[in-house]
Amino acid sequence: MSMRFSGKVVVVTGAGAGIGRATAMAFAAEGLKVVVADLDVSGGEGTVELIRAAGGTSVFVPCNVTLEAQVRQLMAQTISTYGRLDYAFNNAGIEIEHGRLADGTQDEFDAIMGVNVKGVWLCMKYQLPLLLAQGGGAIVNTASVAGLGAAPKMSIYSASKHAVIGLTKSAAIEYAKKGIRVNAVCPAVIDTDMFRRAYEADPKKAEYAAAIHPVGRIGKVEEVASAVLYLCSDDAAFTTGHALAVDGGALAI
Numbered sequence: 001m002s003m004r005f006s007g008k009v010v011v012v013t014g015a016g017a018g019i020g021r022a023t024a025m026a027f028a029a030e031g032l033k034v035v036v037a038d039l040d041v042s043g044g045e046g047t048v049e050l051i052r053a054a055g056g057t058s059v060f061v062p063c064n065v066t067l068e069a070q071v072r073q074l075m076a077q078t079i080s081t082y083g084r085l086d087y088a089f090n091n092a093g094i095e096i097e098h099g100r101l102a103d104g105t106q107d108e109f110d111a112i113m114g115v116n117v118k119g120v121w122l123c124m125k126y127q128l129p130l131l132l133a134q135g136g137g138a139i140v141n142t143a144s145v146a147g148l149g150a151a152p153k154m155s156i157y158s159a160s161k162h163a164v165i166g167l168t169k170s171a172a173i174e175y176a177k178k179g180i181r182v183n184a185v186c187p188a189v190i191d192t193d194m195f196r197r198a199y200e201a202d203p204k205k206a207e208y209a210a211a212i213h214p215v216g217r218i219g220k221v222e223e224v225a226s227a228v229l230y231l232c233s234d235d236a237a238f239t240t241g242h243a244l245a246v247d248g249g250a251l252a253i
């Protein structure tokens with residue numbers, strides 16, 4: 001266990017699976033107390049079990065990030081359980097492939113924007129006052145390479161992730177002099193349930209997914225987790241308002 005996060009507390013949303021679970025576990029392995037938040041109770045409890053089995057400290061708080069009362073409660077429970085908040089990884093997100101722009105439905109638009117944009121906004125809305133009161137901290141939001149460029153057949157998702165970067169950069173500027181840094185990670189295709197739902201059914205798509213990354217493979221959840229921990233750590237003390245691609249070189253093409 002390193003000392004870079006000694007005594008610190010982090011909230012991770014969407015921590016019941018995939019990138020969120022791996023990042024929650026990576027934080028716990030570095031000695032942080034981890035608040036695992038997810039609307040999936042068995043996934044969230046499963047992450048806490050894994051953390052505790054590895055000797056870490058963690059609690060599960062059920063939370064649908066689209067509901068203000070639940071987000072407010074998540075932050076209140078963080079303070080009542082661990083007494084402070086130092087970092088947040090606002091990662092809960094959904095992806096729906098809906099064909100070309102005109103084929104998307106209003107329900108799909110509302111669902112994607114609700115989780116990916118409103119969810120991140122609500123989380124920051126209730127985290128920032130806590131970080132301010134404490135005199136500093138860091139937030140990382142999960143965007144996507146689809147937030148930095150186009151994502152054919154996923155235009156609503158792409159718009160939602162562009163919005164996450166907009167929220168990230170604006171908050172970074174607003175709180176820069178208050179000791180609070182706000183950054184985003186922008187993964188390309190990462191091996192999670194989300195990936196499997198979208199790609200694995202069609203072997204051609206899976207092959208394509210590997211090929212769009214110059215390194216020749218899709219990413220691992222631990223590779224996103226490392227980037228999130230770096231952005232929270234003091235190693236990134238001069239980095240704020242940044243959207244960091246974790247993409248195997250995909251955007252360099």
Ligand code: NAD
Nearest residue numbers: 014016017018019039064065092093144189190192193194
């Ligand atoms: P995943 O589907 O494996 O896990 C997402 C988790 O978020 C699940 O546990 C789910 O229950 C939870 N969740 C969904 N809606 C929620 C809500 N309203 N409130 C609380 N929790 C909710 O997905 P993942 O691949 O780990 O994705 C995590 C994040 O990374 C998302 O924001 C996603 O858009 C982004 N991302 C993923 C990839 C990829 O290839 N997997 C690429 C780029 C960005």
